[in-house]
Amino acid sequence: MTARWLRRLFNLYPPFLGAGVRVRHLADDYRSARVEMPLRWYNRNYVGTHFGGSLFSMTDPFLMLMLMRNLGNGYRVWDKAASIEFVTPGRGTMVAEFAIDEPLLASIRDATASGEKYLPWFDIEVRDVDGGLIARVRKQIYVRRKDARGAMP
Secondary structure, three states: OHHHHHHHHHOHHHHHHHHHHHEEEEEOOOOEEEEEEEEOOOOOOOOEEEOOOHHHHHHHHHHHHHHHHHHHHOOOEEEEEEEEEEEOOOOOEEEEEEOOOOHHHHHHHHHHOOOOOEEEEEEEEEEEEOOEEEEEEEEEEEEOOOOOOOOOO
């Protein structure tokens, strides 16, 4: 599936649709993404700011997906753990950006070359459109090479 079609599907995905999450960019090579979420009547909490769960949901599942697409079918990749720190109340449009590069992919390939699992941590910042920090999300991704039969080594 092309990145363009996947971006469209994400934008129709009911949990994202209900939270107002929009995937604005997903690079053709799956190396970068930008997700936005404006504050609307249906995604604000009792005190008029973004629901914390909606802020967290805008960071899921992009890193896992980007790594899966760039590492290829020879790897098992999934979210292992995550946490969020709310820095300040979110009002207006929230933005989360994701990027992976070749040095990161090379380090993952090196760490999993012997068949061992690798559990890197990634930090994602959720910011408002003016650049103000709203939340810090930490995600741990499980990565392991498959053996020739497709099973876990």
